[in-house]
Amino acid sequence: MTTRVLTAVVPAWLNRSDYVRAHDACHASAQLWNKAVSWVRAEWHSGRSPGPEDIRRYVISLPPEFRPLHAHTAAAVAYDLAEAIATTRTGRAHGMQGIRFPWREKAYRPLMLSARSGWRLTPGGRLALSLGRGRERIIIPVPEFTDREGQSVDPDRWGEMKLCWDSADRRWSLHITHRGPDDRLAQALPRHDQAAGTRVVTVAVDEGVINSMTMASRAPDGAYEIAVINGRSARSIKRGRNKRHARLQSKLSRCRTGSRRHRRLTRARKKLAAKTRRQLKNFNHQVTAKANGFVREQVEAHWQAAPEGARVVVQLVVGDVRGIERDTARKRRASPSTRQQLSQWERGVQERQLAYKTGLRIKHISEAYSSQSCPFCLTRRKVRGRTYVCVNPNCALVLHRDAVGGVNIHTLAVNDGAYVPVPPATEMRVKYLRAVPGWSPDQRERHGSRQVAAGRAGGARGREARGSARNRALHDGVHA
Numbered sequence: 001m002t003t004r005v006l007t008a009v010v011p012a013w014l015n016r017s018d019y020v021r022a023h024d025a026c027h028a029s030a031q032l033w034n035k036a037v038s039w040v041r042a043e044w045h046s047g048r049s050p051g052p053e054d055i056r057r058y059v060i061s062l063p064p065e066f067r068p069l070h071a072h073t074a075a076a077v078a079y080d081l082a083e084a085i086a087t088t089r090t091g092r093a094h095g096m097q098g099i100r101f102p103w104r105e106k107a108y109r110p111l112m113l114s115a116r117s118g119w120r121l122t123p124g125g126r127l128a129l130s131l132g133r134g135r136e137r138i139i140i141p142v143p144e145f146t147d148r149e150g151q152s153v154d155p156d157r158w159g160e161m162k163l164c165w166d167s168a169d170r171r172w173s174l175h176i177t178h179r180g181p182d183d184r185l186a187q188a189l190p191r192h193d194q195a196a197g198t199r200v201v202t203v204a205v206d207e208g209v210i211n212s213m214t215m216a217s218r219a220p221d222g223a224y225e226i227a228v229i230n231g232r233s234a235r236s237i238k239r240g241r242n243k244r245h246a247r248l249q250s251k252l253s254r255c256r257t258g259s260r261r262h263r264r265l266t267r268a269r270k271k272l273a274a275k276t277r278r279q280l281k282n283f284n285h286q287v288t289a290k291a292n293g294f295v296r297e298q299v300e301a302h303w304q305a306a307p308e309g310a311r312v313v314v315q316l317v318v319g320d321v322r323g324i325e326r327d328t329a330r331k332r333r334a335s336p337s338t339r340q341q342l343s344q345w346e347r348g349v350q351e352r353q354l355a356y357k358t359g360l361r362i363k364h365i366s367e368a369y370s371s372q373s374c375p376f377c378l379t380r381r382k383v384r385g386r387t388y389v390c391v392n393p394n395c396a397l398v399l400h401r402d403a404v405g406g407v408n409i410h411t412l413a414v415n416d417g418a419y420v421p422v423p424p425a426t427e428m429r430v431k432y433l434r435a436v437p438g439w440s441p442d443q444r445e446r447h448g449s450r451q452v453a454a455g456r457a458g459g460a461r462g463r464e465a466r467g468s469a470r471n472r473a474l475h476d477g478v479h480a
């Protein structure tokens with residue numbers, strides 16, 4: 001059986017002294033990075049071009065006081081730097097502008113711990129993380145986690161791990177690589193490389209602000225299966241964040257730097273940012289888990305319907321909207337609030353997560369007119385609102401706007417970028433998924449009375465002033 005390397009993120013609880021030592025080690029790791037960056041730049045300056053091994057030799061040659069870390073941890077800093085340089089080179093070779101070779105001074109870097117020498121299990125059944133020879137180890141309970149089948153993953157399947165300070169969760173976490181069963185879907189090859197008897201399932205993804213991902217694919221019976229994954233919760237998370245952030249910022253601007261109030265507001269701002277990051281992380285995982293589920297369902301359906309011995313492969317195609325969130329201010333096409341929405345869009349993160357979960361490479365294709373064209377008769381129109389209504393009286397298609405986008409991207413993907421009408425009377429099976437379960441309007445109404453009561457109890461401070469430190473920080477001085 002083939003396997004695949006996955007990464008599990010598990011929380012780690014460090015006692016006070018270990019916390020301090022891990023913290024110092026992360027600073028030291030950043031210092032090492034900074035030193036390596038200056039060295040590499042100096043080498044370039046004198047016409048040399050050091051490779052990964054040269055950087056590693058330089059890092060290891062530094063006196064021990066500059067690298068109070070395990071030798072492998074220090075070497076990992078060198079390799080990370082070499083990789084960052086290589087990534088920049090590739091990006092530039094592909095004409096990406098504005099990407100720079102590493103230059104920023106870092107303050108903090110996670111610690112990589114190699115298997116068997118960076119980390120090991122103690123005879124007492126604990127996990128020991130090494131900070132280098134002659135230094136006390138960090139000892140923590142052995143974390144437990146399961147794979148996607150719900151089976152516990154034992155330490156003998158673990159590889160290297162990273163000790164990170166998770167600023168969103170405000171705690172330490174271990175990123176543990178481990179081998180799991182290979183659940184990657186089979187990637188479709190270019191058409192001329194495909195073996196006979198191969199069935200290609202094309203799953204098209206239309207990305208949007210309101211509906212994060214709309215998935216469209218053709219079922220074995222010829223109908224379209226469409227899943228609209230709603231992303232309104234992310235919008236409300238961000239909107240709430242933006243509002244509160246603006247309020248804190250305006251209060252901060254009116255108080256003296258370093259004053260007690262200033263410190264309190266800064267803390268509230270940090271907490272707000274951490275909470276938003278946590279919520280968005282959850283949101284992205286919910287969206288991509290549902291998208292992954294959809295892709296796997298489609299493959300399964302085709303696999304069931306395929307003749308004995310046939311091979312089912314997938315191509316995952318995304319309408320290319322890359323770059324529209326960049327430089328929106330100059331183009332002046334969107335209003336300021338739309339600009340803000342676009343720049344905070346979680347699109348890139350979600351694409352990476354979907355690629356990781358399905359094990360597929362994502363192909364981007366042009367999505368020109370995909371939201372304006374009728375999939376049946378190819379009439380074009382501008383759409384307002386959430387429903388697409390075809391203007392052609394002989395067609396009279398009525399379909400969810402994002403579903404239209406998904407079907408059109410699917411059409412473009414299977415016809416080499418050309419619009420070909422979908423056969424008349426093809427069934428469109430649309431299902432709506434909510435990324436994060438929230439309250440229905442009915443639930444909101446039923447809970448409304450409680451919110452009003454809580455608001456009254458808060459007196460003049462109003463509905464928002466319930467209990468939390470953030471609210472106290474927000475309202476202090478205003479109602480005092």
Ligand SMILES: [Zn+2]
Nearest residue numbers: 374377390395
């Ligand atoms: Zn039409």
